[in-house]
Amino acid sequence: MINTIVTTDRKNHSDSLKLAQMAAERLGIKLVKRNREPMENLREMYGVDNVLVAKRGSFTLDTPEGELFFHPNMSQLRIKNIRMGEGDHMANALDLQEGMTVLDCTLGFGADSIVASFVVGEGGQVIGLEASPLIAFITSEGMKKFLATNYELHSAIKRVQVINADYNEYLQTLPDNSVDVVYFDPMFRHPLRDSHNINPLRSVADHRPLELTAVNEAKRVARHRVVMKENSRSLEFARLGFNEIAGGKHSKVHYGVIRL
Template identity: 40%
Template sequence: MSIQQTNTSFIITTGDSPGAATLERAEELSAATGAPFIPRGRLSVAMLAKRCGASDVLVLIQDGVRLIRPGRPPLEFHPSMGYIRARRVLKGEADPMLTAARLQPGDSVLDCTAGMGADSLVFSVAAGPAGHVTAIESSGPVCALLMEGMKYYRSSVLEVDEAFKRVHVRNANHLDVLRSLPDRSMDIVYFDPMFRDPVVDSSAIGPLRTYANPAPLEAESIEEACRVARKTVLMKEKRQSSEFSRLGFQVEQRGQTKTVYGVIQIDSTT
């Protein structure tokens, strides 16, 4: 089996016995992301990556998708706590993030740090079919994982699955996106930067840290967010984080959780 070196940092492949539907998904994702689809053949994922000169391999299987960097734990798409929170919202329970954001059905949300999409899901469920959620992810491989995962994830709750499908995922730097948007064009702009010192070791978040940008948010990002937002700019951080004061957020400390939300309220009449 002859495989040429690729010009991208990640490739797309399948399990070792893919069905026609999985092969079609792989071709569609390749077209959407620009990452090459390389048939698996009999090669291991590690050997396929080595032969292609790729650092990451996105593996599509019949009931899911996983991102593999040889030598590291795989990153599998799953909404994790986002699914539990979404179900609570559907039952009419309050969610601290939504309360802090002042979100109403029909609102538009820009999630600047999508990660695995848990918060985007909760926003999408609460905003409803009339709302609009855009999730920005700077890592190309993670963005591809998110695109595929959101599109094909199936739970036991139809409203959750539909909310995932409504999220628009973009591979970009959030500051570039913010600079490109008109004034007061989104209701809510949200940031959940990767904590430099993780609160807990999580099987879901741990592998994601391999791909995350550890740099703190730039002041310009917040300035641009305040220009773009109509209602609120929201940031999630550790309870005692100095980032809130550095970036001008008012902290809303509810309960005894280790993480809290900082809010900048926007007067859209100015």
């Protein structure tokens, strides 16, 4: 796969080397010695775009567009807002309640999954699917290692179950009515360039559009709702049959809702 090598930071600690070895095995990519080389040299020497770097117990992906790593910053803020009673557009669109099971088909760096995990609580379940092996790996390792200072955020992160899979295939394996909500947040057809959380993801993300076959599978698998997030001016909602629109009136993103 994937146009990527793995190495350590310049200090070449033995812990980082072990982590890098684990990544090389799991992802089937080449492990190279850092030898204090600048990133640009490594890219050139090995003819790759991306360098996965093991450092201080976790991973950063160095891409030509910038660095990519797991951090729950947006979910942290959103959980704080929910706790202060301000609500959350995604949680409202999904109509999340304690104890629900949510299938997040497009995990990315997991902000939406973490918020959903917080709302459904310990009695609920959030499964996050991610087609890109690199993103799935960085998110699942980041979630495992991250130490949040507050318990609610910490346990919400730890409860998210990450699976490296394509939702088109995974949905077909699930029985009818087996989860409460299926959620899609595909890469937008017309990206919002000021979306700084998503920008570093673009070079390694799966950009395929959501298709009607997957929406129909989601309707079969979900008991309560199927929801898609998109640019608020997107024609995707109409194309895919999301006949109810939720989200902030002036927000640049909206949620298409299918009630079941």
